Each structure stands twice: as C-alpha cells, then as structure tokens.
Amino acid sequence: MTAPLLQAPLLQAERLTRWYDQHCAVRDVSFALRKGQVLGFLGPNGAGKSTTMQMLAGVLAPSAGRITVGEYDLLDQPEAAKSLIGYLPEQPPVYPELNVDEYLDFCAALRRVPRKQVRVRRDDAKTRCGLEAHGRRIIGNLSKGFQQRVGIAQAIVHQPAIVILDEPTVGLDPIQIREIRALISELGREHAVILSTHILPEVQSVCTDVQVIHRGALVFADTVAALATRAGGSALLIELRNPPPADALAALAGATGVDALGAGRFRLLGQPDAVAVASAAVHGGWGLAELGRERSTLEQLFVELTSSDERAGDEKGDGDKPAAATEAA
Secondary structure: OOOOOOOOOOEEEEEEEEEEOOEEEEEEEEEEEOOOOEEEEEOOOOOOHHHHHHHHOOOOOOOEEEEEEOOEEOOOOHHHHHOOEEEEOOOOOOOOOOEHHHHHHHHHHHOOOOHHHHHHHHHHHHHHOOOHHHOOOEHHHOOHHHHHHHHHHHHHOOOOOEEEEEOOOOOOOHHHHHHHHHHHHHHOOOOEEEEEEOOHHHHHHHOOEEEEEEOOEEEEEEEHHHHHHHHOOEEEEEEEOOOOOHHHHHOOOOEEEEEEEEOOEEEEEEOOOHHHHHHHHHHHOOOEEEEEEEEOOHHHHHHHHHOOOOOOOOOOOOOOOOHHHHHHO
16 A cells, blocks of 8 residues: 655745854754644744744745745745745734724735735634634733734734744733633644744643754754653662762663762663663662652753753843844844
8 A cells, every 4th residue: 555645845944044143043944844733843042933933934034044835935936935924923013003803904905815805814813813702992902812812813814824923822821821722723723833932831732743942953853742752761860879980870771861960869861771770880889879760751851952051142032132133133
C-alpha cells in the first residue's frame, strides 16, 4: 500500500537570520507549517520570538534566509504572500475610538476583501471570536480580553490560510486566557497557526507541535507529544562523600550529562542505570550516601533547553533588540 503524500507546507522558513548592528537576534531558523498544525513557538523573553514572528508576517525583512507562503516568496511577491497571512502582534493594532464593526470593516478593506463580501466576512470573524453582541461597542471601552478578541478577528477577517499570533494571552486574567486558548484551538481546525509564547501550559493545552528558541537559535523542534515523552525521562540524584571527576559520572551507563548540585550531590541526566551507578560507586570508593530517581517536568526540560552561562543582552520584553539597535532600526 502506498503511503499518503505529505501535505505541502503553507509556510516554509529557510535559514532565517536577523542582525541588528552587531547583535544577531535570530540565527538560521528553519521550519515548515502545514494546515491543521498549531505550532507553539516557545522561548524565554528576548529569545527571538517576536523578531521571528515579524519576519514571518512580512513586517520585518530578514538579513538572510527565505520565507515561502504557499507558492509565493514573501520578499519577491509580498502582496500575494501577505494575502494568505493573518497577524496579531503582541500589542493588538486596534483603534480605540472606533466601534468593533467599523474597525473590522476598515481591516477588511485594507485586506482588499470585495465590498459585497465585507459584511459576511466581518460577521463570520465576530462569530468565531465571540463578538456577535459587541459590534456597536467602542473598542476603547472593551476589556483587554475582548480587545484581544478584536485583534484576532482582524487577523482572520480576510480568511487567511495562516494565522500568526504573538503572545496572545499576555496580561489577561485566567478566565480570559482560557477563552482565548479555546479560540486558538478552534482556529487550528481550519488554518495553520503559529503561536508565540513563553508559557509552557499554553503550548501543552493548544498546540500540536512545538519549537523552542533560545538566544536566536532553535534548540528543539518536534510534536508536543514528543516533548512530553522527552520530559518524562528520569534523572538520577546521587550524593557521594568522595565524588570522582564529573567526566567519570557522565560516562556511566545511560547517562547523557551531569549537573553538579554542590555538597557532593549530582543529577545524572538521561536514563542512567541505577544498578550500574551503585556498582561503580562501591568499586570506586565514592562513598555513596544517596541514590534516587527524579522525574523531570516540562518546566525542567524548558529550563534545560534554554539554560546558558551567557545572557543574550538586556532586551526589553521580547523585542529581541538591544537598546542601541532599537534606536537605529
């Protein structure tokens, strides 16, 4: 039986790189996105998330690399490519003095929705975003959660194939966060969605795939299920009165690395064999005082993937630029 052909990607990023003067905010980021995927773009503040989202949306030109949207090159055919993209930046681009209907009609016109279809598209976006009863409300009088809904509505009013959401739940209360996450899950059924966030539960609750970015480079890319499986790996905690060099511990069966915790305590990463560790401790005269399993969590894995002895700089929020570059940009 012939295997089904893999669906062609709606968006493909190839070796995206962005420099601000001497600072590289994003380096060699590559991935593909297909219909039905909700991709969580995960990373700490300043990791390069917003810069990547801006490049994918055509707001910021990459210093190097290529972005293909459908069959269009985003740099060579920006108008055709952007017609397939809906974008919600971290700060929703709303006009507080307009009411919801006026604003969405304006956005539909900007997106060149045919005049005869504007009302249908606007009403559809309102329905999907839970705004049916708010068409005549002034946007500036809405809660932040509803303003976020309006921001998502403008991103989908032209029925794009790809929806890019940058930190869509920042500053919302728990109830609003749940509502926005449910909306994102619903969008994922008909669109390809990229969700930028630094919140692990957000990725677990709404995403099918996840990429972790740290200091501008991808350090993990797989499905959410694979991320959970990797997090399920069990480290081994040991305490030794006469510990050997760390290299000797890292060479033990099943160990992939060693964290020194101080006072003779160590964490053996990977799937270390407890029997082999105990045997090595006895024969080596290491003075084994404690031996036990530590189940890792997704949070611990995230910390492991994004830990570094160096800081990316003093970026403000997730703008991904140093202050000098911000002034120059």
